[in-house]
Amino acid sequence: MQYWLIKTEPTSFSIQDLAKAPKQTTFWEGVRNYQARNFLRAMKVGDLAIFYHSNAEPPAAVGVAKVVREAYPDPTAWDKKSKYFDANASPDNPIWSMVDVHLVEIFKRPISIDELRGVPALAGMEILKRGSRLSVTPVTATEFRTIEKLGLRAASAGPAAPAADSQARHRSPGRSRR
């Protein structure tokens, strides 16, 4: 049993999309990085993954998904109409893999990257490192449980609890670079 973190841009595919998908299951297609692909191939049925929204406001861990089918060829690689098309891939030489994942739970509140960074037990996580770009990374059992526990804890009363539709918040101008 292994734990993972899978990253997606919610404008492309969000955990809400997964909740609405048939059988709340989807193909995790489009991974086009060898290291991430190799992690996909190491996934076993029953493995659990933190579902993370990148390029979101805020970037956050938003739920948990479960691997329900192990790696098999990703056909979008030889679909010329797909944005994931790779001219070097073919049914005979798939190159890229995907897994199927099923929704386990949507967190009661998103755990933002800022909050994750504030948890000492999560300090070693790949996703929190500057310049981390891998869309699939392993996490330890402790990291997984720590994030899940935060996510399942009801939002505390007060302004810190973001409403589900607070996406319209815009960035403040003039932020200084670190």
Next chain:
DNA sequence: GCCAACGTTGGC
């Protein structure tokens, strides 16, 4: 919109 970090590409 900016730009650091990183992977990939291609000339040599």
Next chain:
DNA sequence: GCCAACGTTGGC
């Protein structure tokens, strides 16, 4: 096989 140029990612 090196490495500069280039493209992409993703937090800010």
